[in-house]
């Protein structure tokens with residue numbers, strides 16, 4: 732089951748934020764970097780209140796993206812480790828503008844967050860997005876196989892969930908190999924067999 736309540740675009744943005752938190756920034760090409768900056772701008776709202784996109788993109792540099800990345804990773808990791816709280820502290824006097832607005836009187840509110848430093852605008856936006864998307868803390872996971880952080884889109888239950896089909900497949904293969912080995916061992920300890928018969932049986936089992 733997919734996340735029922737959240738709107739798809741919010742979920743997509745959160746997924747991107749989780750990916751960004753683990754990205755190797757050094758490996759990015761110029762085009763990738765621009766896409767990344769635009770993704771971060773999209774986090775800060777709909778941009779309907781004032782068009783500050785150009786300024787945002789101009790001000791945002793790689794060092795700031797690194798800061799955003801580290802703080803995002805800290806947020807997502809603490810959620811994956813069982814925390815139910817994330818916060819974004821700013822310990823300096825700054826100018827900040829928040830807006831809630833709607834295109835039409837019967838449509839729900841959108842937000843816009845503007846700050847001179849893109850790091851602050853993005854950080855506060857993450858908190859807003861977490862609230863608006865209606866996801867729950869348990870959706871933030873760490874893959875038990877490869878350690879990657881990911882956003883779980885299925886309904887959580889007692890099962891282990893993996894970041895990808897690749898990791899799930901690797902674990903399934905390993906478990907089935909282990910299961911087979913254990914059943915061979917169990918058979919060997921149950922039935923006393925002469926070495927020749929044992930060797931023959933082992934052959935048929937590995938065929």
Ligand SMILES: [Zn+2]
Pocket residue numbers: 874875876877878879893894895898
């Ligand atoms: Zn994985």
